[in-house]
Amino acid sequence: MQPISENLRNRIISCLKNGYSISKTANIAGASRGAAQNVRKTIKNEVNSIKTGRPKLLSNRDDQYLVRLVTVKGQENAVEARNMLENDLQKVVSAQTVRRSLRRSGLTSFVKPQKPLLSEVNRRKRLDWALNHVDWTIEHWKRVIWSDETKVNRFGSDGKVYSWKQPNEKLKRRHVTQTVKHGGGSLMVWSCISWYGVGYIVDVGKNMDKSVYLSVLQDDLVKSMADYCEENDLRMADFEFMQDNDPKHKSKIVSERLSKQDFTTMECPPQFPDLNPIENMWNILKKRLFKQYDCPPASMDELWTRTFETWHEITEKECQNYIETMPQRCIDIIENKGIWINF
The missing domain is CATH 1.10.10 (Arc Repressor Mutant, subunit A)
Structure with missing residues (x-):
């Protein structure tokens, strides 16, 4: 290659030291790419690694x-x-x-999860509850029956649903969440789980009050416990029943009825979802309802049928996998000083 002038060489060096790429340097200095590359090689020892491309805006x-x-x-x-x-x-x-x-710097962004409002008093109660139960073995947790209610939508999740598509790909049915006016309907259901599997599931209607809840306990809870006892050679007195602190759960008629049962009622910490394995089972139920069917249910009756069948397809092992995490949940609550945990 023909030698270049000193002025041209200096212009190339100036551009390179300012972080310009080989192509940009050649354009600015009025040189060929080959000349710029050759100059870069000769000054490599003078400048320890000349950076090409746009310089960093932040140190x-x-x-x-x-x-x-x-x-x-x-x-x-x-x-x-x-x-x-x-x-x-x-x-x-x-x-x-x-x-x-x-x-x-290694940080990642994420959608903030929604968690119940947590006061200082409730934080302390959650911490105390975890401290009181951190020494429980799996044998203890096997005797707990966890209960809860949840809403099941006819048209899927209330929250964000993610999908993937090519940059220029047109929207297809799988890319959108289809909606209808007034939401399309939903069920409010109650059930329970234990180490021995899922219990009965019941549609409790839109506005479950203390009377409806009492009926659920007398019928569906008792039948669930009877099945657990019969299938596993246990007695009702072997179990402890866990419910959250919803006002209707704590009403006088409900408390009186529970006090007369053979089983005991376990004290529940406030803001309980991350300490209740049935929440994980609800997630399994809703994901399967969304994934197992090609189209939404045509009616509320069909939604109930799908919900009932899918719930009872959940296995004992799936329940056990989450109940086995209770010792770790207690540890995490203690380490987090009563604040929410990732379960």
Whole structure:
């Protein structure tokens, strides 16, 4: 290759040291790509690794500051962090640049899960409950019957549903969540689980009051427990019943009825979902209702039939897998000082 002039060489070196790529350097300096590449090779020892491409807008110190903003100082999102960066360090960048910086530092973004409002009093009660039960063995947890109600929608989830598609792909049925006016209908169901599988499931109607709940306990809970006893050579007195702190569950007529049963009623901590394995079983139920069928149920009767059949397809082992996590849940609650945990 023909030698280049000193002026051209200096222009190339200046561009390279400012972080320009080989192509950009060649354009700015008025040289060929080959000339720019040759100059880069000759100055490699002078400049330890000349960086090509656009230089970073944020230094390592800036990256560390952003991590501190979101993990210690409580900035909610990239926009808030960007504003603080501009105010504190006079660095003006986009929110997208902030997101890239946080990802470089190993952080990931996620949709905030919804959790029940947790007061300081309830946090302490949850912690106390975990401390009182952290020494329980699996043999203890095998004797607990967990109960709850949940809503089952005819047209799937109330929350976000994710899908994937090619950048230029047109929307198809699988890409959207189809809706109807007024929501399309839903069921409110009650059931229970234990180490020995799922119990009876019952449609409790839109507005379950204490009288309806009392009827559920007298019929469906008792029948579920009777089946557990018969199939596993147990007595009702072997079990402890767990319900959440809903006012109708704590009403006088319900409390009086439970006090007369052969089984005992277990004290429940406040804001209980992450400590109740039946919540995991509800998730299994709803995912299967959504995935197992090609189309939504044509009627509320069909929704109930699907719900009933899918619930009773859940196996003992699936229930046991989540009940076995109770010792770890107690440990996690203690380590988290009563705050919500990831179950």
